[in-house]
Amino acid sequence: MMNRTLTGKPSVDRPWMQYYPTEMVEGLRVPESTVCEYLKEQCPGESVVAMHYYGTDITWHEVYEQVDKTARALRAIGFGEGDEIPVFLRAVPEFMYLLLAAEQIGASLLCRDNTIEENVAAVKKSGAKMIFAHDFLSHKNFNAYRTGAGIRGAVLLSPLHSANRMKIPDYCWNYLDSLYTSHPAYGPCTISWDEFLKLGEDFEGVVAAPRDINRPLFRAYTSGSTGPSKQVIHSAYTMLAIVQQMNFYGASxxxxxTWLMTxxxxxxxxxxxSMLLMPLASNKLLILSPFVDVNDVDLELMRYCPNCWPHIPMFIELVMRNGRVPDDYDLSHLISAGAGCEAYNNIQLKRAQKFLDDHNCHVRYTTGYGCSEAGSNMTLPMTAQPIGNGNVGVPLPLTDISVFKPGTDKELTYNTVGEICQCGPGTMLGYDDPVATAKVxxxxxxxxxxxxxxxIGYMTEDGTIYTLTRxxxxxxxxxxxxTLPMENRLADAEIEGIDDEFFVITEDPEHHHCFVPYLFVVLNDGYTVDDIKDAVAACLEDYMQPVDIIVLPERPFFHYKTNRIGLREDIRNGTFDKN
Structure with missing residues (x-):
């Protein structure tokens, strides 16, 4: 560790910079570029394959060509500068064309993946008259957009549009079949993607809007797993701020x-x-496989043998749980491994690391940290500290992270628990609600x-961030x-019979503004709560003792995260027997 004098204020000391090689960060700046300009600057050559989609290689030349066609078509159907374009597509090549085309015409993409009622409300608020969706959109839901949001039509894209049908595996076909209803959207108010592009060929007006890297470009909603879902707004500048700080990640x-997106x-x-723009901007081959059931991500992992596979705790848990990866399967093709999205406790980390080691992949399994409001990643696992106990790495090189007394601007010193706050170029423009923006x-x-x-968390003297709870x-x-320290106490005790465990914190019905913990466990065969409760009690302080220990068959997920919000509702509604 380098010698330095610490002031006690992490935002001033920036001790994490010791881990970044000087040649890597010297002169590092957020590019004053549009997203498309930045991608062209980083492009290894127009004949190079940028994306692979179910047997189809798409070169950079084809990407640029399709973006221009898409921008012209957007103008033809009435979208222009300042407009919001509702897009309900999976991670298909056409999504990237729409994003870059929206930038070209001065508009922003509006994306949401919640209930149909929430999606309709978002479209209504946008004022848009057309939406983009896959052709498995049901006619019932299409009519909900028409009557509830006032749209006049939809551009419908087949998942097979850019694919080679012969290269799609059976399990992906099965998943695709499951998405279609007996009554998909149809009628004169719908057009196909090719018909949409055809309209653009006849457009003779101005296509490109004045260049502005700070206007809204991408609007997405928080998952709603920890509270009401909110619309987060980002610009080309805020998104590229994260890409620029990360584009060496997973490099060789x-x-x-290769970079697999499932x-x-x-x-x-x-x-x-971090999972689409970043690999495209850092000369990685982006492999898109959005139409695979979440329970089959292990099959895609073995089919493509990628070098990088961005995933979340839910994915790696399913890979290990499915048991379809052979004992002698070689995972050494992975050059990095780690999960983001939510906290990963010590028992989960040990299980994932053992799985990698048992399959000849000896990279360190790490955890990341970030949020939509910060533009995605806030940290990188560039630290000499042991992984676990909430260690999520060190701040990105152009980003400051510190810990403050909750709800104030009083900065705390090292190893002091408080609210984790971020200051950096990747911070969102704001929510679509100024009042909500002012609160965060x-x-x-x-x-x-x-x-x-x-x-809630803390920072050590070397700049490592530890997250503890929400x-x-x-x-x-x-x-x-x-929650995380409580879970880790149990994980480190290695209590016989416990395969997985996590806490849910909910309001104390008897004491206003106070809370109580519930422990949820997945037990090994043959074990009951009676077999573990004494060992659990011995691991925890008196105030940590759970109100009840509830057995689940497996960890439940909602919107890719442990479904604590659903379980909390079950507790409130008395679904679980707490006697």
Whole structure:
């Protein structure tokens, strides 16, 4: 560790910079470019394959050509500068064409992947008269957009449009078949993607809007897993700020890495910024496989043998749980491995690391940290500290992260628990609600805009961030209920019979503004709560003791995260027997 004098203020000391090679960060700046300009600057050559989609190789030349056609067609159907374009597509090549075409005409993509009622409400608020969706959109839902949001029509895209049908495996065909209803959207108010492009050929007006890297370009909604879903707005500048700080991730000087994208939807900021734009901007071959059932991601992993596979805890848990990866399967093709999206406790980390080691992949399994409001990733696992106990790495090189007294601008010193806040060029423009924006982006006394994440954690003297829980939750009688440290106490005890465990914190019905913990466990065959409850009690402080221990057959997920919000509702509604 380099010698340095610490002031006690991480935002001033920036101790994490010791881990970044000087040649890597010297002169590093956020590019004053549009997304398309940036991709062209980084492009290894127009004849090089940019994306692979079910047997079809798409070169950079074809990408640029399709973007121009898409921009002209968007103008032809009435979209222009400042408009919001509702897009309900999976991670298909046409999504990328729409994003870059929207930038060209000065519009923004609006993406949401929630209930039909929430999606309709988002379209209505946008004022858009056309939507983009896959042709498996049901006629019932299409009519919901027409009557509820006032749209006049839809551009419908077949998932097979850019694919080679002969190269689609059976399990993907099965998943595709499951998406279609007996009554898909139809009629004179719908047009195909090819008909849409054809309209653009006859458009004779101005296509390109004045260049503006700070106008809204991408609008997505938070998952709603920790509270009401909110629309997050990003520009070319805020998105490229993250891409520029990460575009060396998963790199190799000896070969061109492959980057596999499975299942995750571009309705998520992290997907668009860190999982689509970043590999495209860093000379990786982007392999798109959005039409694979989440339970079959292990089959795509073995089919493509990618060097990089961005995934989430849900995915790696399913790969291990399915049991279809042979014991002698060689996973050494992965040059990086780690999960983002939500906290990963020590028992999960140990299980994932053992799985990699048992399959000849000896890279360190890490966890990441970020949020939609920060433009995706806020940290990278460039730290000498052991992984676990909430270690999510160090801040990106152009990003400041520090810990503050919750709800204030009082910066705390090292190893002091408080609210994790971020200040950097990737911070969102805001929510679509100024009042909600003001609650999370605050002007501090240092004159800078800080994003208050609501996450609780601390930073060590070397700049490593440790996340502990979401929000403050005090138990009656004293004690802060931090989920991850509580889970890790049980994980480190290696209690016989427990295969997986996690806590859900909910309101104390008997004490206002106080909370109580419930422990959910997945047990090994033959074990009951009676077999583990004494060992659980011995691991926890008095204020950490769960109100009840509830057995589940497996960890449940909602919108890619552990479904704590659903379980919390079950507790409130009395679904579980808490006697």
């Amino acid at each position: 000087s000896q070969f061109r890495p 299942h995750l939807t571009p309705a998520l900021v992290a997907v668009v910024v 982006i605050k002007l501090h006394s240092d004159g800078r805009r800080w994003l208050h994440t609501g996450d 929000g403050c939750a005090t138990r009656y009688g004293g004690g802060e209920l931090a």
